[in-house]
Amino acid sequence: xxxxxxxxxDEVAGKLKELLVKIDREFAENIKLEIPPxxxxxxxxxxxxxxxxxxxxxxxxxxxxIARAVGKGEWIDRVEACGxxxxxxxxxxxxxxxxxxxxxxMDEKYGSFESRKEKVIIEHTSANPNGPLHVGxxxxxxxxxxxxxxxxxxxxxxxxxxxVDDLGKQVAILAWGLKNIDPSTLPPPSREKADHHxxxxxxxxYQMMEEDPDVEExxxxxxxxxxxxxxxxxxxxxEAYKKALDGIKESLKRINVEFDEFVEESRFVRDGSVYKVVxxxxxxxxxxxxxxxxxxxxxxxxxxxxxxxxxxxxxxxTTLYATRDIAYHIWKLNQAxxxxxxxxxxxxxxxKQVEIALRILGMKRLPKVVFYSFVTLPEGKLSTRRxxxxxxxxxxxxxxxxxxxxxxxxxxxxxxxxRLREIAExxxxxxxxxxxxxxxxxxxIVFKWEEAxxxxxxxxxxxxxxxxxxxxxLRKESAPEKITVRNLKHPSEISLAKVLSRFPNVxxxxxxxxxxxxxxxxxxxLASTFNQFYRDCPVLKAESEEIKKERLTLVDSVRIVLxxxxxxxxxxxxxxx
RNA sequence: GGGCGCGUGGCCUAGCCAGGAUAGGGCGCUGGCCUUCUAAGCCAGUGGUCGCGGGUUCGAAUCCCGCCGCGUCCGCCA
Numbered sequence: 001x002x003x004x005x006x007x008x009x010d011e012v013a014g015k016l017k018e019l020l021v022k023i024d025r026e027f028a029e030n031i032k033l034e035i036p037p038x039x040x041x042x043x044x045x046x047x048x049x050x051x052x053x054x055x056x057x058x059x060x061x062x063x064x065x066i067a068r069a070v071g072k073g074e075w076i077d078r079v080e081a082c083g084x085x086x087x088x089x090x091x092x093x094x095x096x097x098x099x100x101x102x103x104x105x106m107d108e109k110y111g112s113f114e115s116r117k118e119k120v121i122i123e124h125t126s127a128n129p130n131g132p133l134h135v136g137x138x139x140x141x142x143x144x145x146x147x148x149x150x151x152x153x154x155x156x157x158x159x160x161x162x163x164v165d166d167l168g169k170q171v172a173i174l175a176w177g178l179k180n181i182d183p184s185t186l187p188p189p190s191r192e193k194a195d196h197h198x199x200x201x202x203x204x205x206y207q208m209m210e211e212d213p214d215v216e217e218x219x220x221x222x223x224x225x226x227x228x229x230x231x232x233x234x235x236x237x238x239e240a241y242k243k244a245l246d247g248i249k250e251s252l253k254r255i256n257v258e259f260d261e262f263v264e265e266s267r268f269v270r271d272g273s274v275y276k277v278v279x280x281x282x283x284x285x286x287x288x289x290x291x292x293x294x295x296x297x298x299x300x301x302x303x304x305x306x307x308x309x310x311x312x313x314x315x316x317x318t319t320l321y322a323t324r325d326i327a328y329h330i331w332k333l334n335q336a337x338x339x340x341x342x343x344x345x346x347x348x349x350x351x352k353q354v355e356i357a358l359r360i361l362g363m364k365r366l367p368k369v370v371f372y373s374f375v376t377l378p379e380g381k382l383s384t385r386r387x388x389x390x391x392x393x394x395x396x397x398x399x400x401x402x403x404x405x406x407x408x409x410x411x412x413x414x415x416x417x418x419r420l421r422e423i424a425e426x427x428x429x430x431x432x433x434x435x436x437x438x439x440x441x442x443x444x445i446v447f448k449w450e451e452a453x454x455x456x457x458x459x460x461x462x463x464x465x466x467x468x469x470x471x472x473x474l475r476k477e478s479a480p481e482k483i484t485v486r487n488l489k490h491p492s493e494i495s496l497a498k499v500l501s502r503f504p505n506v507x508x509x510x511x512x513x514x515x516x517x518x519x520x521x522x523x524x525x526l527a528s529t530f531n532q533f534y535r536d537c538p539v540l541k542a543e544s545e546e547i548k549k550e551r552l553t554l555v556d557s558v559r560i561v562l563x564x565x566x567x568x569x570x571x572x573x574x575x576x577x
Numbered sequence: 578g579g580g581c582g583c584g585u586g587g588c589c590u591a592g593c594c595a596g597g598a599u600a601g602g603g604c605g606c607u608g609g610c611c612u613u614c615u616a617a618g619c620c621a622g623u624g625g626u627c628g629c630g631g632g633u634u635c636g637a638a639u640c641c642c643g644c645c646g647c648g649u650c651c652g653c654c655a
């Protein structure tokens with residue numbers, strides 16, 4: 001099955017190829033089509049400037065000749081030359097009819113593609129379970145979960161994983177604190193939630209560790225015991241972090257993020273796979289050792305810096321975080337065709353180290369990594385110790401509360417309290433996720449409340465509102481089940497149908513290029529186009545019964561695509577707000 | 578010092594990887610639109626040397642080189 005836009009593109013490219021293959025075979029093999037800058041210049045265009053050189057003719061002449069030679073087609077309605085460009089116009093009537101028909105037939109599947117056999121593992125979030133998530137790390141679950149949803153929709157068999165760092169110093173500090181600190185000496189928690197409770201032990205223990213080398217030694221001992229596979233200690237640490245992790249899960253669930261699996265780091269010590277990694281790496285010609293600690297010199301792999309050595313064992317032979325990460329990756333790569341990691345930009349070097357090690361170990365496939373830049377506050381970096389921190393839980397509460405005020409202001413006298421709260425939750429969470437995912441991962445974000453809680457313009461409530469408007473119309477009169485749309489002539493109707501037809505392509509590019517921010521960008525455009533249609537074209541009071549029916553169908557299509565798109569972002573589409 | 582990323586109107590952002598037709602949006606600000614399907618909306622106006630300087634090209638926000646600013650990393654930490 002192909003979507004209308006694909007059919008049109010194939011037809012245009014095919015006709016051009018047919019024509020150009022006589023002139024320059026290689027050129028004809030990779031024809032590049034562009035989207036014209038405005039609708040009056042068609043739906044696809046072809047630039048003739050490169051041909052001008054080959055043919056030694058002005059591009060204007062070439063475009064005119066091509067335009068004459070390419071006639072109407074199944075999808076091509078007309079072809080025009082404009083300067084050095086050939087502009088192709090799609091058969092609008094066919095596009096509207098086919099798009100609307102497909103959307104309503106496929107319903108929640110519209111925009112998705114046939115299922116692929118490749119398995120995908122997406123690892124994201126993987127935060128240290130020693131306290132609540134803060135906004136600095138909130139990008140990770142939101143980007144990660146969006147990718148999970150987009151990959152699934154595109155047709156992959158996806159498993160999401162949270163890698164639990166249960167051997168690290170962070171959890172060891174927490175475990176030590178829990179064992180040695182009298183809770184009555186701690187300040188009250190920022191809220192009644194396990195992760196907020198536990199982080200106090202972590203913070204105090206951290207302080208004590210910095211001041212007292214003996215404490216540090218005890219904590220290091222915990223780490224060593226865990227690392228060497230001591231079940232009793234691992235169990236003690238697990239007991240300590242489990243509740244913090246539950247708290248994190250609870251927060252994530254509230255923003256519609258859930259995982260298929262939680263993979264403990266200790267697993268790769270327990271099953272011995274990390275030691276196999278060590279043995280294999282030692283055999284490599286790039287390996288060396290110093291005082292009994294083993295490393296790989298990365299200079300040969302183009303890594304530069306003060307110290308290019310990547311240590312994969314300590315001098316006592318124990319392994320390091322990155323070493324275990326290699327074992328984890330081998331495990332993932334053996335089960336999946338595509339492995340994706342969502343990581344903070346601070347992990348760039350570590351990811352590179354892992355990648356090089358995987359290459360040395362002869363792995364055929366490598367993980368793809370989506371890096372995101374840090375969220376900072378206007379005052380500077382997030383710092384739990386300096387009290388400069390905003391917890392995700394607080395951001396969620398604030399977003400929902402703001403949404404509640406807004407919905408109460410508008411609908412307070414129509415809707416009951418329970419419904420107001422439900423809508424506030426949907427709108428608040430939506431705004432939060434949207435405002436984070438709409439920015440390309442690699443850009444820095446300076447956290448500002450007014451931006452994080454933006455409810456107007458390019459925001460989730462804007463998109464949700466368009467959806468609610470569509471639902472509101474359809475509540476009053478539902479769209480006919482079966483109808484062929486053929487009378488949509490108004491420019492606002494046409495442009496709306498055109499935007500609807502592009503959705504599958506947005507899904508495709510977002511997935512294949514790991515660009516989750518394309519989804520909100522598209523939804524904003526769709527909602528905005530719908531609002532213009534809403535202004536220009538009365539639906540319930542349309543000029544004729546026929547046009548009303550067709551507009552209802554169009555509105556229903558918008559409803560479906562907005563809902564499908566929002567669900568890719570883990571955002572609910574309210575029927576009223 | 579070196580590596581990697583980012584730098585687009587007062588603020589935020591798309592476009593950059595696969596170079597093309599007047600650089601799209603949003604927020605803000607100014608003015609207009611609720612006896613018609615929810616005004617979380619719509620319309621008009623305002624505002625840009627695409628960090629700076631070179632180069633490649635018929636054509637550069639986009640590719641190449643140099644510089645500047647910000648972020649991040651350069652632990653036998655995670």
